[in-house]
Amino acid sequence: MNILIVNTSRVANDLLEKRARIFSDRRVTPMMELNLSSLRTMKRYSNEWRRDRKLFLQNFRQAVVNRFYPYQYKKVQEFLCNLTISPHKFMQHTMGQVMSFPTTSLSQSLVFSSVYGLDVAPEDHLAQIAVEAMNTLAYTQIIGAFPTIQRYPWLRYMPSWFPGCGFQQVAAQCLEKLKTLDTIPFDMAMNNLTMSSISSFLLAMTLHPEIQRKGQEEIDVVIGKDRLPTFEDRLSLPYVEAIYREVMWLHPPIPSGVIHTSIEDDYYCGYHIPKGCAVVPNVWAMNWDKEVYPEPDRFLPERHLNIPGGPFTNINDISAFGFGRRVCAGRYMADNTVWLTVASVLATLTLGKAKDKNGNEINILGEYTSGMLRHPKPYQASITPRNQNAKGLIMAATSP
Numbered sequence: 001m002n003i004l005i006v007n008t009s010r011v012a013n014d015l016l017e018k019r020a021r022i023f024s025d026r027r028v029t030p031m032m033e034l035n036l037s038s039l040r041t042m043k044r045y046s047n048e049w050r051r052d053r054k055l056f057l058q059n060f061r062q063a064v065v066n067r068f069y070p071y072q073y074k075k076v077q078e079f080l081c082n083l084t085i086s087p088h089k090f091m092q093h094t095m096g097q098v099m100s101f102p103t104t105s106l107s108q109s110l111v112f113s114s115v116y117g118l119d120v121a122p123e124d125h126l127a128q129i130a131v132e133a134m135n136t137l138a139y140t141q142i143i144g145a146f147p148t149i150q151r152y153p154w155l156r157y158m159p160s161w162f163p164g165c166g167f168q169q170v171a172a173q174c175l176e177k178l179k180t181l182d183t184i185p186f187d188m189a190m191n192n193l194t195m196s197s198i199s200s201f202l203l204a205m206t207l208h209p210e211i212q213r214k215g216q217e218e219i220d221v222v223i224g225k226d227r228l229p230t231f232e233d234r235l236s237l238p239y240v241e242a243i244y245r246e247v248m249w250l251h252p253p254i255p256s257g258v259i260h261t262s263i264e265d266d267y268y269c270g271y272h273i274p275k276g277c278a279v280v281p282n283v284w285a286m287n288w289d290k291e292v293y294p295e296p297d298r299f300l301p302e303r304h305l306n307i308p309g310g311p312f313t314n315i316n317d318i319s320a321f322g323f324g325r326r327v328c329a330g331r332y333m334a335d336n337t338v339w340l341t342v343a344s345v346l347a348t349l350t351l352g353k354a355k356d357k358n359g360n361e362i363n364i365l366g367e368y369t370s371g372m373l374r375h376p377k378p379y380q381a382s383i384t385p386r387n388q389n390a391k392g393l394i395m396a397a398t399s400p
């Protein structure tokens, strides 16, 4: 198989954006053909995908995502309330079942309530299935995870007891989950990406109190202390925007991007790119390119302020959302959810390192998971309301 790894934004732009007609297909492994090829994210570049994406965008395009605002306010306020009432469980409130915690995360419950009018309980079957489906997708994406069917595609016609056909059982289990999700599109599992970003934000604020303070000060000056932030405040809060952009920049939830595939032969900078080539948009390398962005290992919101136009550039500049015609179709909703959470947490809570019984700060390694979906590993933190006023705002917002 031919694989092209794209490590710079310039090449990503040249191929995935400007030549999107050629580079918008998906690589479908024999294993995925058995179970996941009907999923929107993984669909081949086809008329069926076009129709599907058009339908999806009717509900999620920029002009109409404000219809989710009431649900987003409600769910973010519940999230603040959970962090206030049980701060030691902040990992559960954030990553939920992604990390095998028996709870639903902010984003899962947001999507279930906004799109389907369902209030999802922690042990809810649908939420569990959505997470399992996401994990399965990640597994089937790994090149070489199912070597026998990859090498001998005809094995799919053999029974599961046939030697080397263990993959059949995995496929059967997936199909069962997907049938249950029939009316709840699988893409809702993409919400784990939203929570990965929120989790990265919480870790960044815990590790960088001075940046947290600057964000809080901006909110105090612009909004005051008597109300929670709203979407109307967004353009008046450049530093908060810069924090959000830096989180998306340094911690893309899928650092290796989602693979695109070419539908015909092409030539670029003297190289031949054969038809069917898997193009890996290595978002991590693009965003951590020292030549373009000095000191990528530092959390520096200021870098987004010091560019022409400031931090409020087009959402398409956030490469964590992908590229070209396959760019994340839910990005306007996701962008709003993460931003509102960032602003609301800064307005009401203070995050810092937890202390041991002797009063010494517990060190945080700041480690991340290494799978396809990247998020912080569990750590201990202290989360407290900034003051009584902030606590009052949180409780008032969530009281019936």
Ligand code: HEM
Pocket: 040, 041, 042, 043, 053, 056, 060, 111, 187, 188, 190, 191, 193, 194, 195, 197, 253, 254, 257, 258, 259, 260, 320, 321, 322, 323, 324, 325, 326, 327, 328, 329, 330, 331, 333, 334, 335, 338
């Ligand atoms: C921070 C949160 C999110 C991130 C970082 C993210 C990222 C991505 C990425 C990288 C892709 C693949 C893009 C490519 O192939 O170049 C994608 C596709 C997609 N995302 Fe998201 N996503 C997020 C949240 C969401 C949410 C909340 C939804 C649904 C409400 C959603 C719906 C989709 C859909 C439908 C696709 C498939 C697009 C297609 O193939 O046509 N995403 N997303």
